[in-house]
Amino acid sequence: MIRSHILVCGGTGCTSSGSEEIITSLEQNITNAGLDGEIKVIRTGCFGLCALGPIMIVYPEGTFYSMVQVEDVPEIVEEHLLKGRVVTRLVYDETVTQDAEVTSLDETSFYKKQKRVALRNCGVIDPENINEYIAMDGYQALGKVLTEMTPEEVVQTIKDSGLRGRGGGGFPTGLKWGFAAAQPKGQKYVCCNADEGDPGAFMDRSVLEGDPHALIEAMAIAGYAIGANTGYVYVRAEYPIAVHRLQIAVDQARSMGLLGKDIFGTGFDFDMELRLGAGAFVCGEETALLTSIEGKRGEPQPRPPFPAVKGLFGKPTVLNNVETYANIPRIILRGADWFAAMGTEKSKGTKVFALGGKINNVGLVEVPMGTTLREIIEEIGGGIPGGKKFKAAQTGGPSGGCIPASHIDVEIDYDNLIALGSMMGSGGMIVMDEDNCMVDIAKFFLEFTVDESCGKCTPCRIGTKRLYEMLDKVTKGQAVMKDLEKIEDLCYHIKENSLCGLGQTAPNPVLSTLRYFRHEYEAHIKEKRCPSHVCKDLMSIVIVPEKCKGCTLCARVCPTDCIAGTVKQPHVIDQDKCVKCGACIEKCKFGAIVKQ
Amino acid sequence: MKSLEELKAIREKAKENMGVREEQSDSIRVVVGMATCGIAAGARPVLNTLVEEVAKEKLQNVIVGQTGCIGVCQFEPVVEVMEPGKSKITYVRMTPEKAIKVVHKHLMGGEVVSAYTIGEVGK
Numbered sequence: 001m002i003r004s005h006i007l008v009c010g011g012t013g014c015t016s017s018g019s020e021e022i023i024t025s026l027e028q029n030i031t032n033a034g035l036d037g038e039i040k041v042i043r044t045g046c047f048g049l050c051a052l053g054p055i056m057i058v059y060p061e062g063t064f065y066s067m068v069q070v071e072d073v074p075e076i077v078e079e080h081l082l083k084g085r086v087v088t089r090l091v092y093d094e095t096v097t098q099d100a101e102v103t104s105l106d107e108t109s110f111y112k113k114q115k116r117v118a119l120r121n122c123g124v125i126d127p128e129n130i131n132e133y134i135a136m137d138g139y140q141a142l143g144k145v146l147t148e149m150t151p152e153e154v155v156q157t158i159k160d161s162g163l164r165g166r167g168g169g170g171f172p173t174g175l176k177w178g179f180a181a182a183q184p185k186g187q188k189y190v191c192c193n194a195d196e197g198d199p200g201a202f203m204d205r206s207v208l209e210g211d212p213h214a215l216i217e218a219m220a221i222a223g224y225a226i227g228a229n230t231g232y233v234y235v236r237a238e239y240p241i242a243v244h245r246l247q248i249a250v251d252q253a254r255s256m257g258l259l260g261k262d263i264f265g266t267g268f269d270f271d272m273e274l275r276l277g278a279g280a281f282v283c284g285e286e287t288a289l290l291t292s293i294e295g296k297r298g299e300p301q302p303r304p305p306f307p308a309v310k311g312l313f314g315k316p317t318v319l320n321n322v323e324t325y326a327n328i329p330r331i332i333l334r335g336a337d338w339f340a341a342m343g344t345e346k347s348k349g350t351k352v353f354a355l356g357g358k359i360n361n362v363g364l365v366e367v368p369m370g371t372t373l374r375e376i377i378e379e380i381g382g383g384i385p386g387g388k389k390f391k392a393a394q395t396g397g398p399s400g401g402c403i404p405a406s407h408i409d410v411e412i413d414y415d416n417l418i419a420l421g422s423m424m425g426s427g428g429m430i431v432m433d434e435d436n437c438m439v440d441i442a443k444f445f446l447e448f449t450v451d452e453s454c455g456k457c458t459p460c461r462i463g464t465k466r467l468y469e470m471l472d473k474v475t476k477g478q479a480v481m482k483d484l485e486k487i488e489d490l491c492y493h494i495k496e497n498s499l500c501g502l503g504q505t506a507p508n509p510v511l512s513t514l515r516y517f518r519h520e521y522e523a524h525i526k527e528k529r530c531p532s533h534v535c536k537d538l539m540s541i542v543i544v545p546e547k548c549k550g551c552t553l554c555a556r557v558c559p560t561d562c563i564a565g566t567v568k569q570p571h572v573i574d575q576d577k578c579v580k581c582g583a584c585i586e587k588c589k590f591g592a593i594v595k596q
Numbered sequence: 597m598k599s600l601e602e603l604k605a606i607r608e609k610a611k612e613n614m615g616v617r618e619e620q621s622d623s624i625r626v627v628v629g630m631a632t633c634g635i636a637a638g639a640r641p642v643l644n645t646l647v648e649e650v651a652k653e654k655l656q657n658v659i660v661g662q663t664g665c666i667g668v669c670q671f672e673p674v675v676e677v678m679e680p681g682k683s684k685i686t687y688v689r690m691t692p693e694k695a696i697k698v699v700h701k702h703l704m705g706g707e708v709v710s711a712y713t714i715g716e717v718g719k
Contacts, residue, residue, distance in 0.1 A: 003643065084628070131606060
């Protein structure tokens with residue numbers, strides 16, 4: 001009889017910090033202690049608190065262990081599992097109160113303000129076991145639509161819920177379904193965009209890894225709603241764990257008759273397949289994605305016609321992203337009103353954000369729409385490391401923009417972000433502090449789009465390249481003020497003339513940094529100075545003679561041998577030879593080496 | 597999958613298997629002392645019997661766990677029952693047979709099995 005379950009995070013974050021080895025070691029140690037048959041180890045999806053991985057929860061107590069190492073496993077088995085003594089040094093600090101009482105995880109500042117809808121099963125169930133999904137009311141929603149609802153009612157429910165696409169643009173999902181459903185009967189398709197490509201975004205990945213059946217169920221529901229019997233999931237080949245688990249889930253669903261012919265004896269047929277993308281960012285754009293599924297080069301097509309009318313293989317197609325689908329079963333089971341009660345007037349429900357950059361709790365958070373940026377960064381995210389000052393948050397990846405510190409109290413929803421010159425995008429949120437140079441950030445994202453432009457249309461192919469070169473001039477101190485005007489002109493030109501979303505949004509990081517941080521651009525140009533000391537051509541590393549003790553550590557670590565000086569005498573950096581790698585700064589124990 | 601009933605049956609069974617992971621604040625907590633002294637005195641079979649019996653009787657508001665040594669080593673195996681809003685009951689010198697009785701009388705019937713409590717045994 002099983003008396004205890006141990007949940008170990010098997011998401012990508014924890015896997016790369018060794019959770020597989022931990023699972024192996026756990027199973028071994030449990031067997032050695034003669035506890036197999038009493039204790040079960042379960043590999044789950046992402047818990048969200050990636051910064052503290054690998055993560056482990058022991059039930060029935062619900063003890064939350066963080067940053068577990070393989071070496072800790074024997075102690076956990078011996079102490080906790082065998083003798084019932086919690087290994088306090090590994091327990092997540094936030095779950096322990098001052099009187100050493102262990103509190104619930106839901107009470108910690110990371111989880112307290114979160115509301116998990118799309119991520120409801122991530123870190124809770126074993127994604128490779130369909131029974132655990134079913135235990136959490138899985139496939140109930142599919143059963144409900146097939147036996148109790150007409151396709152029109154399903155579309156209406158999604159419309160009423162106010163759900164908008166979580167992949168970027170925020171188009172109302174119910175409306176999209178309605179368009180496809182209104183097309184004449186015949187071959188139609190349901191597709192899923194799992195080609196998450198924004199740097200720093202990993203919410204779709206986590207749903208695929210932690211709750212793949214939610215996607216399958218939702219796609220079957222969409223199939224019923226629009227009259228389609230075939231689905232395709234377009235997923236990046238760079239997500240091996242996600243691909244593996246999704247394939248297992250599809251196979252399990254098929255063998256249980258939840259995919260295939262005559263589902264629930266209602267005569268409804270639906271089946272689906274995976275298509276692996278080769279990692280082109282443009283294939284996240286809907287027309288390029290569908291072209292790629294067809295086996296052609298992934299290039300965008302002009303719209304209209306929209307995919308709902310003429311999509312995959314020329315047939316009406318519904319294409320939604322993973323997170324959008326993950327909301328569907330809950331909306332069906334709990335009702336449109338329940339979903340619409342969360343969020344703001346025009347943005348309903350919750351949104352998952354991938355928190356990254358200069359933030360303590362790097363990870364995945366799901367909050368109701370309308371949560372302020374301040375709540376996300378200061379409370380859930382645990383603030384900025386090292387007591388540094390918050391400068392801006394970049395949302396929407398290479399298509400988005402920055403929200404400066406002055407707008408930290410903005411309620412986050414689709415429309416407020418657009419008004420600020422950024423966008424929701426897929427939900428990547430990169431936090432920046434005073435050490436980040438905003439010109440450098442804009443240049444970083446533009447370099448990405450230059451690389452990823454498919455080359456089909458000129459404004460994007462050549463425009464982004466020229467824009468990048470101009471930014472490069474700014475960061476090298478070679479630009480003149482007139483270049484700023486040129487940069488802005490070119491930005492608008494690319495936005496207005498590009499064929500697809502990639503080009504139309506590529507200049508956003510530049511425009512939004514120009515809007516809020518123009519003074520930084522001007523400092524680069526007029527004063528030949530990078531205020532954050534990031535741009536290498538505009539900064540130098542120097543030794544402050546008064547602080548230098550002459551310990552020679554810096555001279556020994558310098559890769560170009562450009563630091564000279566005798567023992568116990570202040571050292572000097574030869575600026576001509578210095579490559580500004582910063583190795584000396586890290587080594588100096590006296591804080592005598594600074595960027596200026 | 598041919599019917600909703602079929603799905604429901606799978607769901608009920610799967611739910612039972614996952615019961616260990618449910619966290620409820622109003623549950624009755626039953627903990628078994630599992631330090632060296634407890635294990636040596638036979639706490640493991642007591643713990644396993646409790647888990648099995650609670651599952652067999654489908655007591656969903658009962659969490660069976662373990663704890664370390666509470667300092668009354670001569671009375672091991674020790675089982676403590678903690679109900680929200682009530683004082684803690686400590687059963688001592690437990691055996692699997694006694695454990696079954698505690699499940700039925702105390703956890704299901706709400707009646708403390710006084711004969712096994714530390715107050716009685718320690719007299």
